[in-house]
Amino acid sequence: MPELPEVETIARGVHARVSGDVVHEAWFSTVPQTFQTPRTKQLRGLVGKKIFAVHRTGKHIVCELGTPQSHEPSAQWIVHLGMTGRLLVTTPDSVVPPHPHARLQLVSGRELRFGDPRRFGRLEFRDLNPTSRKKECKPFNAPGLDPLTITSGDFRALFKNRKLAIKAALLNQSLLAGVGNIYADESLFHSGIRPTLQAGKLSTPRLEILRLRLKEVLTHAIELGGSSVSDYVDANGVRGFFQLEHCVYLRTGEPCLTCNTPIRRIELAGRGTHYCPKCQR
DNA sequence: CATTTCACCTGGTGGC
DNA sequence: TGCCACCAGGTGAAAT
Numbered sequence: 001m002p003e004l005p006e007v008e009t010i011a012r013g014v015h016a017r018v019s020g021d022v023v024h025e026a027w028f029s030t031v032p033q034t035f036q037t038p039r040t041k042q043l044r045g046l047v048g049k050k051i052f053a054v055h056r057t058g059k060h061i062v063c064e065l066g067t068p069q070s071h072e073p074s075a076q077w078i079v080h081l082g083m084t085g086r087l088l089v090t091t092p093d094s095v096v097p098p099h100p101h102a103r104l105q106l107v108s109g110r111e112l113r114f115g116d117p118r119r120f121g122r123l124e125f126r127d128l129n130p131t132s133r134k135k136e137c138k139p140f141n142a143p144g145l146d147p148l149t150i151t152s153g154d155f156r157a158l159f160k161n162r163k164l165a166i167k168a169a170l171l172n173q174s175l176l177a178g179v180g181n182i183y184a185d186e187s188l189f190h191s192g193i194r195p196t197l198q199a200g201k202l203s204t205p206r207l208e209i210l211r212l213r214l215k216e217v218l219t220h221a222i223e224l225g226g227s228s229v230s231d232y233v234d235a236n237g238v239r240g241f242f243q244l245e246h247c248v249y250l251r252t253g254e255p256c257l258t259c260n261t262p263i264r265r266i267e268l269a270g271r272g273t274h275y276c277p278k279c280q281r
Numbered sequence: 282c283a284t285t286t287c288a289c290c291t292g293g294t295g296g297c
Numbered sequence: 298t299g300c301c302a303c304c305a306g307g308t309g310a311a312a313t
Contacts, residue, residue: 002306033289059307083306084291099291118290120307164284173308180306229306230293250305270286272304 002081003059004147004178005221005242006232010087011061013235014112015054017089022050022068022107028123029101034116036078036124037136045075045125046104058142058177061087075127078140082120088113089235144177147214155211159199166202166210167195168269179214182227182249185274187214189248194280195273196266220245248274 002010026046028039035042049065052073056062060080064073079087086097090111096103102114102123114123129137145154158175159166169175170184179187188195190213193206202210226232226240229250233239247257252265256276266273 006306080307082290082308116290117292118305118307120290122308162283168284171307182306227306232306269284271307 002085002226002232003180003183004056004218005183006226006234006240007059007061007081007178008056008222009226009234009240010081011054011056014061014063014087014089017235018051018106018110018112019053020051021110023047023065023104024107025105027103027105031101031119033119034101034121034123036122037126042077042123042125045127046077049075051106056178057140058144058146058173059180060140060142062140073128075125076140078122078124078126079114080122080124082116082118082122084118084231085114085116085121086231086233087235088115088233088237090237142177143174144172145175147176147179147211147218150176150211152208152211156204156207159202159207162199164199165196165268166193166199167273169199170214171269171271178218181271181273182229182246183214183217183221185249186247187217189275189280190217192280195268195275248276250274 023046026043028043050068052064052066054061054063060078063077065075065077066073081087090113092105092109092111097115099117100113100115104112106112126136126140128139159169162169167184167188170179187210191210193210221227221242224241224245225234225238227242228239229243248263251263251274253262256263256279259276259278261276261278263274264277
């Protein structure tokens with residue numbers, strides 16, 4: 001469900017409410033595919049740990065953990081929400097929605113809960129060990145570059161000589177980390193770029209427009225708490241408002257807000273793709 | 282290596 | 298009310 005703005009909103013909300021808190025007890029479901037790291041190892045690793053900070057990288061939420069006495073994080077709990085994952089900070093007595101997968105009871109009395117009906121989300125635990133060369137001992141980092149901070153030169157270089165459609169390139173997380181279906185469609189609309197154009201054929205000025213519009217769209221969406229299309233809510237259970245600003249996403253057949261031409265829907269890279277045939281060329 | 286397709290899941294919606 | 302087709306915020310593995 002969640003793309004960069006939703007994940008950023010959740011990470012901020014969780015950070016605000018649980019940093020400094022300590023994991024008292026933990027419960028995990030037995031759904032195997034949810035646990036990137038074996039659930040027993042996650043249980044052992046989390047209980048008794050202090051949460052120093054929570055932040056986003058790409059579409060991942062990273063909780064920095066350590067012993068309550070220390071000041072340096074020595075482990076990480078990494079949450080990927082998939083399509084329908086939710087990460088919520090609640091009171092212990094609040095109703096547990098269907099499909100719960102993790103419940104961390106905190107010393108403050110709060111609970112950090114993860115639930116996910118479609119089970120595309122993943123939970124991962126890392127014991128950080130600076131001397132180890134193993135990947136699972138290194139701090140987690142999204143593979144692609146962050147669209148909020150990427151430079152013009154790096155942005156251009158990502159797409160150079162690429163034969164795939166620009167929309168498919170935007171969705172590739174090893175190029176840009178955090179862009180998903182909504183913000184790919186919306187940023188291409190605001191850039192006047194047809195999603196099917198070959199990424200490598202876009203001129204430097206058009207790529208620069210895309211970089212700027214993408215950053216604007218994502219920043220604006222973060223300010224509005226993300227897009228709630230069906231069921232997305234932030235760490236406090238509150239819906240976002242950016243869906244009210246969507247110009248093309250899920251507006252098939254409705255008039256373009258600029259020129260009144262009906263919005264067209266095609267399939268591209270296996271995803272529904274929405275664009276204005278007149279404004280985007 | 283670059284690119285495309287598909288499987289993985291549950292649930293909501295709208296047509297009949 | 299039920300049944301069915303279709304759609305949905307993601308991504309990794311397999312195929313090409």
